[in-house]
Amino acid sequence: MKKFRRIGVLTSGGDAPGMNAAVRAVVRTSLTNGIEVYGIMEGYKGLIDNNLKLLAKPGDVSNIINVSGTILYTERCDEFATPEGMAKALKTCEENQIDGVIAIGGDGTFRGATDLASHGIPTIGVPGTIDNDIAATDTTIGFDSAMTIDMEMIDSLRATSESHARCAVIEVMGRHAGDIALNVAISIGAFAVAVPEISFDEDKLIADMIEARKNGKRSFIIVVSEGLPGYGEKLTKTINEKAGITTRFINPAHIQRGRIPSFADRILATEMGEYAVSQLLEGNSDIVICKVDDKLCTVDIHKALMVDKMLKGKLTDEQIANIPAEDKAWMVERCNTINAKKKALYELTYKVR
Numbered sequence: 001m002k003k004f005r006r007i008g009v010l011t012s013g014g015d016a017p018g019m020n021a022a023v024r025a026v027v028r029t030s031l032t033n034g035i036e037v038y039g040i041m042e043g044y045k046g047l048i049d050n051n052l053k054l055l056a057k058p059g060d061v062s063n064i065i066n067v068s069g070t071i072l073y074t075e076r077c078d079e080f081a082t083p084e085g086m087a088k089a090l091k092t093c094e095e096n097q098i099d100g101v102i103a104i105g106g107d108g109t110f111r112g113a114t115d116l117a118s119h120g121i122p123t124i125g126v127p128g129t130i131d132n133d134i135a136a137t138d139t140t141i142g143f144d145s146a147m148t149i150d151m152e153m154i155d156s157l158r159a160t161s162e163s164h165a166r167c168a169v170i171e172v173m174g175r176h177a178g179d180i181a182l183n184v185a186i187s188i189g190a191f192a193v194a195v196p197e198i199s200f201d202e203d204k205l206i207a208d209m210i211e212a213r214k215n216g217k218r219s220f221i222i223v224v225s226e227g228l229p230g231y232g233e234k235l236t237k238t239i240n241e242k243a244g245i246t247t248r249f250i251n252p253a254h255i256q257r258g259r260i261p262s263f264a265d266r267i268l269a270t271e272m273g274e275y276a277v278s279q280l281l282e283g284n285s286d287i288v289i290c291k292v293d294d295k296l297c298t299v300d301i302h303k304a305l306m307v308d309k310m311l312k313g314k315l316t317d318e319q320i321a322n323i324p325a326e327d328k329a330w331m332v333e334r335c336n337t338i339n340a341k342k343k344a345l346y347e348l349t350y351k352v353r
C-alpha cells in the first residue's frame with residue numbers, strides 16, 4: 001500500500017448533483033486511512049491560485065450528501081492547459097505537500113487530470129456530469145438526478161398540454177449526447193424524441209401527429225436533445241404550421257442541474273468516492289473510476305478519453321490504426337454496446353407510443 005500524507009479533491013466542469021456526496025466519501029475515506037484532504041476550490045483554478053480548504057475532520061463534509069451543486073465550487077479553467085498554469089499548479093501541490101489528486105468531473109476534467117499525472121502527481125478521475133457522455137462508464141454522477149428533474153418537470157407540463165390540447169417540445173441538456181433525452185422520453189411517455197445520434201424523420205412525425213389528432217389525441221410531448229442546437233424551436237414552428245397543432249417550446253436549461261441528488265446518484269457518488277481513495281492507496285493512478293454492468297472498475301484515463309473520441313467519430317483512421325489491438329477491441333465493443341443501447345431506447349419510445 002502506498003503512503004499518502006495529503007491529497008487534494010476538486011470538482012470541475014458543469015456542476016452535477018451528487019458531486020458533494022462524492023467529495024464527502026473521498027474526505028471521510030481518506031480521514032479513516034489517516035490521510036489529510038485539501039478541497040481544491042473552483043476546480044483546477046484553485047490549484048493555480050493556491051485556493052485550498054483544509055477538510056480536516058468528518059464534520060467538514062457533514063450535511064452535504066443531499067445538497068446539489070458543489071461545495072468546492074467549479075470552473076472551466078483554460079489557463080490550466082498552459083505551461084504557466086501547470087507550473088503554478090505544481091507549485092501549489094509542492095508547497096502544500098499534496099501527493100495525489102482526485103478530480104470529479106467530465107472529459108475536460110479528465111484531460112486536466114492526465115496533464116497533472118504526466119507531471120508526477122498521481123491523479124484519479126471520478127465521472128461527475130449530468131450528460132452521461134463518458135463512454136468508459138455506464139453511468140455518471142448527476143445523470144440520474146438530471147433525468148429525474150426532467151421527468152418531474154414534464155409531468156407538470158402534461159396537465160396544461162392536455163387541458164389546452166397542445167403539443168410541448170422540451171429541450172433537455174446532454175451537450176452532444178442524447179442519453180438524457182432518450183431515457184427521459186421513455187419515462188414520460190413522449191410522442192417522439194430527437195437526438196443527434198439517430199436520424200429523425202420530421203415528415204413522418206407531422207403525419208403521425210395529424211393522424212393521432214384525428215383519432216382524438218389531445219396532447220403531445222416531444223423531447224429534443226440540446227445536441228441538436230436550435231432544432232427544438234424550429235420543430236415547434238414546423239408543428240404549428242404543418243400539423244396545425246398549437247405547440248409551445250420549453251427549455252428548462254440549467255434548472256436541470258439543480259435537483260437535490262437522487263437516491264441513485266448518492267449511492268453511485270459514495271461508491272465511486274470511496275473506490276477512488278482505495279485505488280490511490282493501492283498505488284494506482286491515471287485512471288477513471290467506472291461502473292460497468294453494475295460493478296465498479298477502473299479504466300486507464302487515456303483509454304477512457306480515446307473511447308469517448310471513438311464514440312463521437314473524432315478519431316482519424318491513422319489514430320485508430322495506432323491503437324494496440326486489445327485496447328481497440330475493447331473500445332469498439334464499448335461503442336457498439338452504447339450505440340445499441342441508444343438505438344433500443346429510441347425504438348422503445350415509438351413501440352409504446
Ligand code: F6P
Nearest residue numbers: 014129130131173174175226257
Ligand atoms: O456538461 C453539463 C452541461 O450542463 C451540459 O449539459 C450543457 O451543454 C453545458 O453543461 C452547459 O454549460 P454551461 O453551464 O457552461 O452553460
